[in-house]
Amino acid sequence: MDAIWTLGNQDTPRYAPLNADADADVAIIGAGITGLTTALTLAEAGQKVIVLEAREVGGGVTGGSTGNLYSTLASGQASIRKKWGDEVSRDVIRARSEAVDVIEALIERFAIDCQFQRQPAYRVEPANDSKAGYDWDEEKAALADAGLDVEAADHPGLPFATQGIKISDQAQFNPLHYVQGLATVASDLGVIIHEHSPVRNVDHKQGTVTTDTACVSARHVVYATHTPKGLNLLQAGMLVSREYAVSARLKSGHYPEGIIWAMDPFHSLRSYRQGNEQHVIVIGEKHKTGEQKGDHYRHLQEYLQTHFDVEAFTSQWSAQQYSSPDGLPYIGRLHGQDTVYLATGFAADGLTWGTLAAMIISDQVLGRDNPWQARFDARRITPGKSATQYTKENAHVARHMFKDYLSTEKLKEADEVAPGQARVAKVDGEELAIHRTEDGQLKVLSAVCPHMKCIVHWNNAESTWDCPCHGSRFDCDGEVIEGPSYHPLARRIR
Template sequence: MEAIWRLGSLGLPVCAPLEEQAEADVVVIGAGITGLTTALPLVEAGQRVVVLEAKGVGGGVTGGSTGNLYSTLASGQAALRRKWGDEVAADVVCARSEAIDDIEALIKRFSIECQFRRQSAYRLLTGDRQHSDHSLNDERDALLRAGLDVASAEGPGLPFDSWGIRIPDQAQFNPLHYVQGLASVLIGMGVAIHEHCPVRRVDAKEGLVQTDTASVTARHIVYATHTPKGISLLQAGMLVSREYAVAARLRRGEYPEGIFWLLDPFHSLRSYRHGDTPYLMVVGEKHKTGEHEGEHYQLLREYLSSRFEIETFSHQWSAQQYSSPDGLPYIGRMHGHDNLYMATGFAADGLVWGALAGRIIADQILDHDNPWQARFASRRVTPGKSALQYAKENATVTKHLARDYLGTERIDSFDGIAPGQARVATKSGEKLAIHRTEAGELKVLSAVCPHLKCIVHWNPEESTWDCPCHGSRFDTDGEVIEGPAYRPLSRSEGLG
C-alpha cells in the first residue's frame, strides 16, 4: 500500500526519462526535498540544472516520511547535548528552525498547497506514573538551554493517560505535495526533471552521470539520494534502519492535533485530513534494514486499536533512515572529489535536514557563505564521537558476511518454494534470492548485493530483498529501490 500523502496528489507536467546526451552546470540525483531544495537557488542564480529521479518526484524517502517539521530531534535533545555539548545542541535547533522557516516562506512565495500548519510537538510518558522508567527532566533542560520554549503537557488530547512536555511553534505538512509543488516551480524556471531515470554510474573525474538510456556531463554532481551512491567510507559507520507507518479512520473520538512522541519505548502519532476525511497515523517498529523479526504493520495496528476506537485501517508504508555515527548529518563536498556533493545521516529527522542540506550545498556550489556549512561538514572527522558506532556497524557487516556465506541452506530444486514464499539458498554453488509470486511465477536472482557483495535478506512486510550491510534494497525483479547500489540484482541463468 502507498503512503497516505498520495491522496489528492497534485500531479506534474510530464517528466520523461532522459533519452539523449545532456550538459548542465549541475546535475542533481534525486527529486526529494534535498534535491529540489538544492536546485531552486541554483537555477535562480542562472545555473543550468538537470534533476534525475529513479522513481517519481518525492517517490523515495520524502514521500514516506511523517510530514512532521520540528527544531529538535526525534531521538531527543538531551542525548544530542550529552554527546556534543550546549553550543552544538543549540546550533542544531537554530539551524533546523531556520530550515522550517525557509520551507514556510517557499510555500507562501509559490502558493504551494500542502496543508502546512504550525503545531506543537509533545514528548510524552504513558502508563504508571509511580513506576515510570523515564524522566523528562534532562530533556526539558536541554530544550530550554537550546533556546526553545517548553511547557508542561497534562492530558494533551489523547484518549489515554499521558503527560510530559510541549514544544510550541513546530509544524506539519504534506511532504509529497510540497515537493510536487517545488518541482512544478522548477520546471517553470527551466530545470529539466527526468523521472523513472535511475543513475547507473558516476565518473567524478569526467563529470559524467550515466543512466540506462543517456548521460549528463556537469561541473557539479549532487547525490540527493539519502546516502551517496557507490562506495563511500561514511557508509561503514552508518546505522541503516526501517520504520513503519499505519493510518486509520476512527469510529468515534477526537483526532489529536500535533506531533506526539510517546516514550513507550517509542511511537509517533499525528493526524492528517484529506478533504473532509480525517486520518490518524502511528509510526514505529524500527529495526535494522535487512534484519526482520515480527509483523511490524500488524503490531502498529494493534497499538492503535488498543488506544483508539478504530473504524478501518486505510494505509501502510515504511521508510528508510541513515543515522550517522556522531549524531549529526554529513552535508557538502565528498572526500576526494570537490565536484561531488552529498547529504546523509539524517536519522528520523530528514525533512528538515533535507531542506537545510539543499541550501548548504547550493551555497557551496555558488561559492556563497553559509553559517552552517562548517558545523555539518561532510569531511569532518570526529573519532571520539564516532568510533563506537563504526566498530558496531563493521562488526555487523562481518557477522552477516560470515553467516550468510557459510550458513545458507543448499537446495537441489525450487519445488519447496510455495506461492507467496521467498528464501535465500545455495543451488549449484550460487547464492540465490528465490521468490514465487502468489500467481505461481518463479523469480530467481543472484542473492549477492552488487554494492559490496553482502547477501540480501527477504523482507516479508515489503516483499523486497534488503541488504543488511549498507541498506541497498531491491524489488522482486531485482531493480534497485534505494540505497548505495547502482545496479540491480543480476538474474540467475538457469532455473533447472
C-alpha cells in the same frame, strides 16, 4: 498500500526519462526534498540544473516520511547535548528552525498546496508508568538552553493519560505534495527533471552521471539520495534502519493534534486530513534494515486498536533512515572532490535536515559562505564521538558476510519454493534470492548485493530484498529501490 500522502494525488505532473546525452552546470541525483530544494535554489541563481530520479518525484524517503517539521530531534535533544555540548546543541536547534522557516517561506511564496500548519510537538510517556523513567528535567533543560519555548504538556489529544513536555511553534504538512510543488516551480524556472532514470555510474573526475540510456555531463554533481551511491567511507559507520507507518479512520473519539512522540517505548503519532476525511497515523517498529522480525504492520494496527476506536485502516508504508555515528548529518563536499556533494545521516529527521542540506550545498556550489557549513561538514572526522558506532556497524557487516554465506540453505531446484514464499538458498553452488508469487510466477535473482557482496534478506512486509550491510533494497524483480547500490540484483534463469 502507498503512503497516505498520495490520497487526492491525481493530475500530478510527470517527467520523461533521460533519453539523450545532456550538459548542465549541476546534476542532482534524487528528486526528494534535498534534491528539489537544491535545484530550485540554484535555478534562481541562474544555474542550469538537471535532476535524475530513479522512480518518481517524492517517491523515495521524502514521500514515506511523517510530514513532521521540528527544530529538535525525534530522539530527543538531551542526547545530542550530552555528546556534543551546549554550543552544538544550540546550533542544531537554530539551523533546523531556520530550515523550517525556509520551508514555510517557499510554501507562501509559491502558493504550494501541501496542508502546512504550525503545530506544537509533544514528548510524552504514559502517566504513572513504573517502567518509564524518562529524564524530563534533562530534556527540558537541553531544549530551553537552545532557546525553545518548552512547558509541561497539556493534553495532546491521546485517549490515555500522559505526562511530558510541549514544544511550541513546530509544523506539519504533506511532504509529497510539497516536493511535487517544488518540482513544478523548479521546472517553470528551467530545471530539467527526468523520472524513471536510475543512475548506474558517476565519474567524479569527468563530471559525468550515467543512466541506462544516456549521460549527463556537469561541473557539479549532488548526491541527494539519502546515502551516497557507490562505495563511500561514510557508509561504514552508518546505522541503517526501517520504520513503519499505519493510518486509520476512527468510528468515534478525538484525533490527536500536533506532533506526538510517545515514549512507550516509542511511537510517533499525528493526524492528517484530506478533504473531508481525517486519519490518525502511528509510526514505529524500527529495526535494522535486512533484519525484519515479525509482522510490523500488524503490531502497529494492534497499537491503534488498543488506544483508539478504529473504523478502518487506510494506508500502510515504511521508510528508511541513516543515522550517523556522531549524531549529526554529513552535508557538503565529498572527501577529495571539490565539485561533488552529498547529504546523509539524517536519522528520523530528514525533512528538516534535507532542507538545511539544500541551503548549504547550494551556497557551496555558488561559492557563497554558509553559517552552518563547518558545523555539518561531510569531511569532518570525529573519532571520539563516532568510534563506538563505527566498531558496532563494521562488526555487524562482518558478521553478516560470514554468517549469511555459511548458513545459506541448499536446494536442489528453485522449484522447491512454494507460492507466496521467498527464500535465500544455494542452488548449484550459487546463492540465489528466490521468490514465487501468489499466482505461481517464479522470480530468481542472485542473492549477492552488488554494493559490497553481502547476502540480501527477504522483507515480507514490503516484498523486497534488503541488504543488511549498508541498506541497499531491491524489488522482487531485482531493481534498486534505494541505498548505495548502483546496480540491480542479477537475474537468473531457472
